[in-house]
Amino acid sequence: MTDGHLPYLIAAYGLVWLGVLLYAVGLGRRNRKLEREVDELRGLLDRTGEGRPQP
Amino acid sequence: MIVSRLADRLIPPVTVVAMLAALYLVFVAVPSDAYQGPVQRIFYVHMAMWLDTFTAFGIVGAASFLYLWQRTGRWDRLGRAAAELGLLFCSLGLATGSIWAKPIWGTWWTWDPRLTLTLILWMIYAAYLLLRDLAAEPGQGAVLAAILGVSGVVDLYLINRAVYWWRGIHPAVIATREGGSGLNDPLMRLTLAACLVAFFLLFLWLLRLRLQAQRLQDSVDDLRAVLAGHS
Numbered sequence: 001m002t003d004g005h006l007p008y009l010i011a012a013y014g015l016v017w018l019g020v021l022l023y024a025v026g027l028g029r030r031n032r033k034l035e036r037e038v039d040e041l042r043g044l045l046d047r048t049g050e051g052r053p054q055p
Numbered sequence: 056m057i058v059s060r061l062a063d064r065l066i067p068p069v070t071v072v073a074m075l076a077a078l079y080l081v082f083v084a085v086p087s088d089a090y091q092g093p094v095q096r097i098f099y100v101h102m103a104m105w106l107d108t109f110t111a112f113g114i115v116g117a118a119s120f121l122y123l124w125q126r127t128g129r130w131d132r133l134g135r136a137a138a139e140l141g142l143l144f145c146s147l148g149l150a151t152g153s154i155w156a157k158p159i160w161g162t163w164w165t166w167d168p169r170l171t172l173t174l175i176l177w178m179i180y181a182a183y184l185l186l187r188d189l190a191a192e193p194g195q196g197a198v199l200a201a202i203l204g205v206s207g208v209v210d211l212y213l214i215n216r217a218v219y220w221w222r223g224i225h226p227a228v229i230a231t232r233e234g235g236s237g238l239n240d241p242l243m244r245l246t247l248a249a250c251l252v253a254f255f256l257l258f259l260w261l262l263r264l265r266l267q268a269q270r271l272q273d274s275v276d277d278l279r280a281v282l283a284g285h286s
Contacts (some may be wrong), residue, residue: 005094005158012097012154018103019147020257027185027264034271041278048285 066260073253080246097155098157103254104148110258111141112180112211119204122197131197132273134204136265138183140258145177160224167223172214179207 081099118134121127152170153163164170181201184278190196218227238244 005092008154008158009096011088012151013156014102015150016147018149019143019150020261023143024261027261029269031264031268031271034268038271038274038278041275041282042066045278045282046284047281051073 062259063263066256066263070253070256070260073249073256076237077246077253079248080242080249085242085246086240091159094155094158097151100154100254101148101151102247103234103250104144104151106251107144107254107258108141108148108176110255111144111262112176112207113138115141115180115183115204116208116211119201122201123205131201132266132269134201135184135187136262136269138180138204139265140261142177143183144179144258145173145180149177151171160191165224169214169217169223169225172217176207176210176214179203179210183207195216201261246247 077099081096085096085099089094096283114137115134118130118137122130122134156165180203183200186200186203187193188197190199217223218225237248
């Protein structure tokens, strides 16, 4: 076995880091989108609540 | 609450430091294997992928059991989050194994008992996630997925035992078939330990992020339900 197998080593570590990075970036984006959605819905709920007649 | 906040602050920087130390050991400090050469260094990340996979699917099994017993949503959410991560690390474990097999075994894939059982494991947990989307009702999907989540633990045990019970091509490295360890060099053992710790911390970090996404999704669903009640 020789250093000729180096591309396999690079491919294995590269693939792991690419896979983890893509998943983490996707998860971060999903969380930010959901946070924005929660804020928007809370704002909408506040406005809806204000628009309702007080008991 | 304090522990949770502390973990949120500590896990990311500690993971980065541990990962840098592991990479230094893998690519600079550890000696190459006398027979396989540098390509043997895939072993360290390959093992780390399986530690994360077994941890994730172990969590899915436990959470699924608790969900079937108590029917509380928190166990279902934990199981779902861990299954997603388990599938990610299982895919990467299969891929790194395949890349390592090509120069050493001369083939990308072989139907060795451990490899075959691992492919079945991947399919079980892919089905676990798919069931939720395909089920007519969310509750029904969660129950069916939990049954699958518990049964997957049997496959985890079979994968662990496969190299000892059946004659396959996959080696037993940490505890050899003859007894003892296949890693005699102390630096190799240290590098393996560093990789396992670094990727376990990464797993914890991602699990917390995934659970956060789950909580946010629940908040969105609750707020939508309240707004629907208003209109």
